Amino acid sequence: MRITPVVLLGLLALFVGVAEPANILGVFTSTSPSHNIVHIEYIKAMVERGHNVTVVTTQPLKDKNPKYHHIYLPQEKKIIDSVFYLLEEQAEPLRNPLFLDLMNNPDNKFDLVIIGYFSNDFHLGIGAHFKCPIVLSFTSAANNLQDRYIGNPPEVAYVTALSLFAPPDPMKFTGRLTNFMINFLWKILQYFLQRHSETLYSEIFPPSKYPPFEETKKMVSLVLLNSHFTDGFIRPHVPAVVEVGGIQIKQKPDPLPENLQKIINASSEHGVIYVSFGSHIKPSDINPQLNENIFKALAGLKQTVLWKWNDAEKPGNAPNIFYEKWLPQDDLLANPKVKLFITHAGKGGVIESQYHGVPMVAIPLFFDQVSNAAQVERHGFGLELDQHTLKAEVLRTAVLEVLENPKYVKKAQQFSKLYRDRPMNAKDTAVFWLEYVLRHKGAYHMQSPMVHLNSFQYLSLDVIGFLVLVIFLVYKTVTITTKFVFKKISAKLQKIKKH
Template sequence: MGEHLKLITLLGLIVAISIGSIESANILGVFTATSPSHNIIHMAYVNALIERGHNVTVVTALPLKDENPKYHHILIPPTEASTKRMDEMKANAIKKVTIKDRMDRIESILVFGSMMADPLKDQRFQEIMQNPDNKFDLVLVGLFLFNPFYVGLAAHFRCPMAISYTTAPNNILPNFIENPTEVSYVPVSPLYGMSDLTTFKGRLFNFMKNIQFSVFTTLLNYQMEGIYNEIFPASDYPAFEEAKKKVSLVLFNYHFTDGLIRPNVPAAIECGGIQIKDKADPLPVNLEKLFNSSSEHELPGTAPNIHYYRWLPQDDLLQHPNLRLFITHAGKGAVTEAEHHGVSMVAVPMFADQIGNADQVVKNEFGLKLDKATMTESSFKEAVLEVLNNPKYTENIKRFSSLTKDRPMTAKQNAVFWIEYVIRHKGAYHMQSPAVHLNTLQIYSLDVIGFLLMVGFLVYKLITMQVKFILRKVCAMKLSKTQKIKDQ
């Protein structure tokens, strides 16, 4: 009887483990942005998927630091022209710019967009596309603003697509899943800082930014459609707007505890902190010795107190109990890791979403922000001392750390569940917002408003005509009665 009970228990455990899982799936990951920080996020999904036993083929533009033999990696380095353009953009982005510079930058960005097509045209990628034996259950694409035309890959491989986006939902992101746009209380984008939407000035600024980004995304979409038609010709592929509808999920590197409270459709999945390890890996020996022997140093300024490295295991370091302050450029991944591990910050944002991320650090009193253009040795020293010596910053971020960890599933578990859900249900298009199948006029009910205005106008004209007719009759009767009295 005891053996039978053990067998039943074992079978029960096997069934329990099997619930919600799927057989090993073939997944293609395409991450061609030339940004190492983006790859950290994207590869976190890949590593989670191979842990579940899925077969993953990964295409990147940059070498990967921690290669894993469990996935097949294909490296397609950026062209020389693309690298030069990206370097120029980075250099210009950190400068103080005029309105004219901003317009020139937009033109530069649109030119750079066409270079994102280079990896798909590369012979190594063409071999993946043309090999009839390559069957994929899902394509996972790292979205980098300039590559929405990658949606054609879902059409090519006849499978659903999931998108990895390295920051929070915003209005500069191509809205594949038609997440609601609520400009009255949701920040449009962190690119130029975060507006205080409790004030009229903040809402006005947010509204004007929305118009600006709407114009930009319209121009970008026009360009992306042209590139799509070049790589995925109409003779063999659906139209660009139709191909977009094959996007089943957008995995966002954000969580509502970040402070961005907004409505999300079911296809918007919160995966903030996906790259954070459950437990830190052992530090390299030299770093472990340095941190374990650290004491109350004097402020850096002499060589013995300054240690230079080309690369550091950031997530692991932020978990070390002796780390007291994080001086950061305020990239989304860096801020998320510091918040998760409860480390206060001094933020020196350079460009893009870093500005808005730093604003949130200040708003939440997790640390201070310094302007790269006006920062001095004195202001830097004051900021460091303030954050180190004022306990409110550590207390606030420790409290937030506890809050953001309190979830029904970890970011990794959440991502894996929904990716497998989409694979199980062949795209899970029942999750799509109805807005995906509407045009702009329909989404904003402009056609309905136009119809109602037209009906209202017709009703107004009919009522006006009736009133005029009645008035004419009344006036005619009065004239007739007056005339009869005169005749008598």
């Protein structure tokens, strides 16, 4: 057997391990089930490797595994009305008696903490409490939320700010101007967010017992991103950032439930349109007019429509539309009869659609969905529509365009091949680097020196100030010396004239 680099990397991932099973804690307090789908993949992977894992969530887990200990802290899912509310929402579980019992039990010792990251900086105190390295799991591409932890260079000229907004063309002046202004305004907001996080940190992790808030940021060993450079967000990464986009996607899809398979089998040659707006927002929470327009656009098409819907009143009934409370998205998109995905452009859904080569019609609702939808259209994987101005006839035209114009499915399938072409799959990559951090007790040798610089030092303001002072002193010295010399010469000339 010829040992290629790909085979060698695979063998390393399988056989290079830690000396003994490690104790790992996962803390995932986002109220979005879609976030937990990604976070839990790391837990499942580490359990398969024989590690002892405890996981804390604020949402119930569908696929419970008896091999790990699950602490469920029930929390009502609410619509996020401000960024500051988002912080308060994620602070609440840390005050829960069950979580406090976990923290205060002297028998609980952990070698690694994996934190589901969504602006919850104060959660870094968990790593400080257990005196162990921290790994951040982020469900999207990198942005300057994580940059400051691992020292990623901010490239404002061509990296979209926050990966939440996509300028019309990042390389043109208007795009760079927009990106610069968004980045500048975010820095201002970020300052206040950090102050609020610091307040929450001081309350939950009192300074008499814990290191300063800023010091905990230096405990971050690794950031795992649910992205991949092929999906359009090209930017430099330091070694402590690892892209594992698509980690939630099965290497081999599971068989579909019998009722779904029956519907799909009956769809004949026209195929299936899959409609879902994710797991965080219920369809009944969306503007009723938007749901009505979607129904009008899809009713009567020759394609079968599978629409993820909750118990609320349906927008209408049509022979070709089937409403289902739950749909196995990854397995469904893997089915060759699914021809189109109508989506809110959540990162997880876009990744799964790209992986399986299914074109999209994207109707973003908020946050990074706007940027994701823009990328879908920019790269030719489908079309983006505005939820606020969407009319039934506009959606129907877009659906037919993507279904009937082969360029979209061709682009999507080309990208699918590109996205899958890696030395190791996402799961094996994540396992290797998580265990790398364990083997090397935090692997802090991967940290960028930028982590240990404050903003004043990073921007070289001290160096610039010093050089300005030196230039000023040299200028003053030359000026004073010149004036003194000219004064002496002038005095001598005056004496000569008098004689």
